[in-house]
Amino acid sequence: MKIKTLFITIVLTLLIFSLSYAKDPIAVIVKARGNVTIQYEKDGKRTKVKRGTKLYTGAILISKEKSYAAMLFVDDRSMVRVRPNSILTVNGKREKTNIAKNISLEVGTIFAQITKQKSGFQVTTPTSVASVKGTSFWTKQIFKAGTYFYGIEGGPTEVSNDEGSALFKEGETCYVESKDHKPIVRKTKPGEAPGFEDDSIDEFKIEFENEQGDVKTLKFKTKVKSNE
């Protein structure tokens, strides 16, 4: 009997240990062109990303000139596209089967196409935090300067900092000059928002599945005019 108890204890200990040790990917790179690297510490080893590279929480992505990448989160297929000359950190915290996501954009431009969130999606910049529920929008962080949020589809999205908060939606731009300034929302000027002109990632497909299991695919192309 003692042997049996000991055996079960050992097995359970091994099981719990193996589970607690686990570190799981939160996103995967599905497109990569040019020079995009990943590292897990500020001065850590940089590895060039490619299609299939797994991202764990804390991943720091750096895209150089004429380089870009796209990642999909594993829990809900939310997509983040990284434009050239960007630095961002991807964080995710598991909440059962969902992941609470946070993209910390230090500098550069990203496009987030977010499905309806169960655990939250945030884009954090040096000036503010955007809390997203289900929308598509650009975030452009100017080096040592302000942040632009361009609403493309859906919304509204809340941007906040210590000075206040604001909601922006499709066709609107939210500008935050610094963390000491309140977010300001206005209409997006024609040609102001960034675009995908310089890469081939311009086609989106969304898959729908009804109760009978029929799958239908909606294909559309983004036509976002760039202000660059």
Add this chain to the structure above:
Amino acid sequence: MRTVLSFSILLLFCSLLFSSSSYFNLDHQVHQAIIGEPLKLEISNLNNTQAIYDARVFYRTSGMADYKSIEMRQKGFLFSANVPTNKMDPGEVEYYFAFQTAGSINYYPEESPELNPFHVSLLASGSSAQQQGGGMDIILLSPELDEIISPDDFMIAISIPVTPEEMNNYRFSLFLGGVDQSDLLELDGNLIMFSPKMIRGGLHNAEFKVFDQNDQVVGEKSFSFQISAAPSTNKGLNARTSLFMDNRYHSISENSENLFRGGLSHTSSYQKLDFQALILVSSEESYDRQPVNQYGGQMRYNFTPTMNLYLKGGDFSTNYDQLVFWEKRVRGIGIGYSSKFFDLDFTYGQTKKGVEGKAAVDSTQSQTNGTYKQSFMAIQPTFKYDKYFSWGFNLVNGKDDVNSIQYGGNAKEALVLGTTIGLNLHKNRIQFSGSVQASMKNEDAVGEVDFDSLAEDYDIEEGSEKDAAEALFNFLDDTGFLTLSQGLSPLPSVAMKFQTQLKYLNQVFQFTYKNIDAEYTTPGNPYLLKDIRGFYIKDKIRLISNQLFLNLYFNSYEDRISQGDGKTNNAQYGATISYYPFNNLPGVSITYGKHNRENGLAEDGLMPDTTIFQRIEDTETQRINFSTSYKFVTGSVKNNATISYSNYTRDDNIYKDLFAYKSTQSEFNIFTIGIRNQFSFPLISKISFSTNSILYGKMDETRNLDFRTDTDINKINLGLSYKLYKIYLNGDLMPFVNFNHQTIKTTRPVVNYQPTYPEIVTTTKLDYTRLNYSFGFNFQTAQYGVFTFRFDYYDYSDVYDWNDSILSTGYELNF
């Protein structure tokens, strides 16, 4: 859930009944199936002394015209096959087994297996996983649907909505173009990835499935993508090799034996070149048996995704058409070309090796015949227009080599010539296939004969028939396909099959006609069922948003056509109604089927005495089945309960009154209940109980004698399996234990057969138990492969003086 099916008792009983005449002593266990889950058919071959060259299970849903077949995998004493049920109709699956040994094919059941197959109910699923692609929301991250990817960028990334900790409760499979790639899946958290070093260009279809601990499909996703035709810049070789070994030590009927089987299978690709190889070595290989060992390789060069050239060597098989060349292993070479508009295949080799016979040295001068080496040649050019139209021609020729052995029987040869046609229109809604084949054979290919002598032997009269026969004779003389000797049949035998399928108005309607002469012989399909002619109609109707299915079938055909008055008319009809609820409600299936067989001897009212050597047929077989399954949760335990009831009656209208002792009249009533529990920790338990009452035989009403055998069988099955994760070498240990207990009570008459009309002397009662338990484990590691261990023990109580035991071990490593 799969529960031991009550029919296993029926089959056990049948096997006991027929065991005295059986070449194999096959103990048979069947599992119930739910549509969408693989139907695992197992058959144990406990005391066979012959090497099995090829083992196969033939299956079809009730009412279908043709059986499909799948090769069975041999693991020690056990043969098993997973029959896919995804595309099957609700109702029943009919199946039988076939074993090819040196020079012969043995079936189980033995008598007319295609007409007396085993049956398994296909239960409606409570979760109707197969209808909705599984309940689990599988997230396909890459590739996107119908995406065109460069070969270097290709990878499949999938995530499933479970926590990483729960991933160990599931098993995953990935099929790419029908090829199992499951071993190459990489798991990280709840992310599943497949990224081969190389992949060929062109369109690919992928099928991903998630299985739970009950081995049930809980989620599946099918998708397509295209790899661009641009050559890969990756110069690396993508290779996968599997090493496998099985060993079995058994003590059966007080005889001990050790059997070993091992080998390597290899698949690789390098740029546009694909390569496959198989080496299989068995301790059963022997000079006096047909080959058990296999050595084969295949190479294919893909010019484009739709055009390739291939070369096969060693042991391989190629399929043309079921009537011609199907599932037949050839040792030789094969070469072929395939494109959108034209296909060509050429196969040359041998299908049997020469095994020498024996001549007695005593005064009897008797001879034991050996097996001739049989050469084989097949060629098939096919003209096509993509997938819409095909028109093919084929020639298949097999010849015994009379010089290969000294002591043999009659050398045989056969030639088949024919054509096939296929149409596929309106997005697969209209499908037509046709095949017309003619065969000639020589049953004694030694010596020489001229045409006139042959025509006289076969009473071929002057006229067009004789002219045609002579033309054929001359054709054979010129080509040398058949030896022109006394054994040659100068007139061809014909086999044909036409099938139309229409998919409209929520229905799948199928009409099939086939006619296969008794003398039709093809060296390319030894399993072909002959001497049969008739049509088969089947309709599958979907109702109420795919929740209710109605299947109807009617078949009218004749078999034993060549046996004169023995020609038997068959009328088969039946229906299955199945309800697949969208919600978690019980799935229900009700099946009714009837099969009438009657021949001229019965119609003539002939007495079934010993002067009639041809079998009289006049029977009515009726089957009624009700089954239901229900999935429910109690606390943290997931349960799946099944209940089924079957009634099977066979009315024999031939043997009655004074001949009642010969009757095969029977009635079976079978009730089964089972439940499987899946706990929150990785333990699965199962328990099932079945009770069966079987009445076999008939009363002699004129003399008031009861020739019936009455049997009651109760069976309890218990099973436990557990899984220990990452216990050693990062591997998972899966121990299991099974326990089966049967009580069998039989009352049967003891008959004195000496009088003209046999009499009952007394009745005997047999009351015994049969016990079987097994235990073992699977130890699976990603790096060091899978090790399996299993021990089986059979206790026959007082029926036999011995107990049987089998120890099986296996190892498989993929790298």
